[in-house]
Each structure stands twice: as C-alpha cells, then as structure tokens.
Amino acid sequence: MSLIIQTVSRGITPFIFVYAIYLILTGHTSPGGAFAGGVAIGLLIVLWYAAFKLSTAERRVSCFTAHAGRILGLLGFLTMGTIALLLGKGFLENFLPKVAGHLTMSGVIILLALGVGILVGCETVLIFYYLFGRRPKGERR
C-alpha cells in the first residue's frame, strides 16, 4: 500500500484502540457495548492487514494469542457466573456493589462486558486470519 495509507493507519491506531476500549468499558453509562467494542478491536487488525501485510498483523497479534484471548474471555464470563453461584446467589447474578450512574460501580456488568469484548475481538481476528490467511501447500489461492 502507499506511504500515505501506511502513515495514516499508523497514526490512527491508538485512537481506534482507545475508542474500542471506551465502548467496552462504558457500555453501562453510554451507548455502545461489548459487542461493538470487540468488533472495533478486530477491525484494527483488519486495518493493519489492509495497510501493511498479513505477516505484520500476525506479528502483533498471533493466531495463538487470539485463541488464548477468546478462551480467556469465555472462561472469565463463566467464572463470574460461578462466583455468584458460590456466594449463594443465582448463576450470573450481580453480586458486587452497584451505584446507578457511577462510572465503574455497576457491579459485575463491567467485568462481563470485558470478557465479551475480548472474546468478540479475538473471534473477529481469527475469522479474518482463517479467511485470508495462507492456504495449505498445493492448494490454489
């Protein structure tokens, strides 16, 4: 790709990342949410692929990292539910203190959102890697 696109995408990367994290972590006070934020993180890797090469994107977020991330996200979600169960409440019930309108005091919602965000982001990256990655030897691209 041209130098202009590479420079712009290098400069815009931190802003997209901060916006994605913002969408995930403030889903309970403003529009947005874990799914949108996760897909935005995935789009960042798509941007790296489009501007540079697949190997550049894979060097930053490898296939292994993405698999580890999605398993971590699902396990985090399930762990939150199980902790509530161990404390004598219902599965996935909100067991932490919560204050309406507070930035971080929404109980377990913010942790669940983090798990869903990581999972969706890693799934997007993996779908992209598998669809556009290298094919086995001998197979036509």
Add this chain to the structure above:
Amino acid sequence: MEILMGFFFILVIVSAVAVAELRDLLAAALALGACGFFVGILFFLMMAPDLAIVQLIVEIMMVVVLVIALARTHRKSSEPESAKTTLALGVIVACVFILFSVAVVPLMTEFGSPQYNPEVSQRYIDEGVENTGSQNLVTAVLLDYRAYDTLGEIVVLFASVLGMSLVLRKVSKRMAEGKECL
C-alpha cells in the same frame, strides 16, 4: 423527523437495488456499504444509538472483507444479464409480497408497543437502573437480566470459529496425505 426518515429510507432502497443490479462488483460492494450506512442513520433517527454503532462498525468490516476478497478474484460479475423470465418472476413475487403486506400489516400491533408481557418490559424500564446499576438499559438487559442469552450467543460464536479453524487451518504435508491425523 418523519420526512427525514422517509428520505433515508428511500436512499436505503435505492442503494439496495443498486447492489443487486450493478455489474461492477467493486461498485456493488461500495453500494452495499452505503446501504448499511443509511440503515445506521435510520437506527440513529429511531433513537437506538447502540444499534447504530454496531451497524456502522459491522458494515465497515463487511465492506473491507468484500473489497479484499474482490482484490483476489475477478472484478466483473460473470453472471449473464437477467432474462425476461427472471424479470417476470420478480414482478410476480413482488406482487404477492405487496398483497401479503396489505393483508397483514393492519393486524400487527402499533410500532413500538410490546408484543407480549407488557408488565415485564415496564418493570425493566421502571426498576432497571436501580436493580442493575446500569444507566443504559440495553446493557442492563444484555448483561444482567438476560445474561444467559449473552452466554448462549458467545458460545455460538466460540463454536462457529472453532469449526472454522478446523476446516480452514494450515495442514502439514503428512497430515494431508493421511499418514497422520490432527
């Protein structure tokens, strides 16, 4: 507000027809992006900013994926121009659809009114903020009241990518020849 929404609705229809009719596939992909963008604006005008954000982000991803796929294949559609029988079939299907809509739309409830269990919806709206500590009711429903639903959704996503990785993964030569499994 209604006039603005009608304007964008017409734009959605025009761009959707353009997607189906354009022979240049790159132009069709861009028209699909425009269609999704206008749908996002419609969601925003209907006061659903959560949905609008998701719509825009997913639409951007779809257009990028389509353009990359096009860069690796042919740009022109190899499909021949549609014949007269296809056109006639399209007109017949459209007529049936319009007749069906005219018959069914008066039977539907008013737009925005709950379909069933109105007391549950009202309860979410009245007590949601204090029950969950979340000001955004969409998040309150997604991650607190209906957290089971979200769990099911992410498990479906997890399993689909697992299947995808099994089908599309890189295979070593010994594995491809059947001398070694997995």
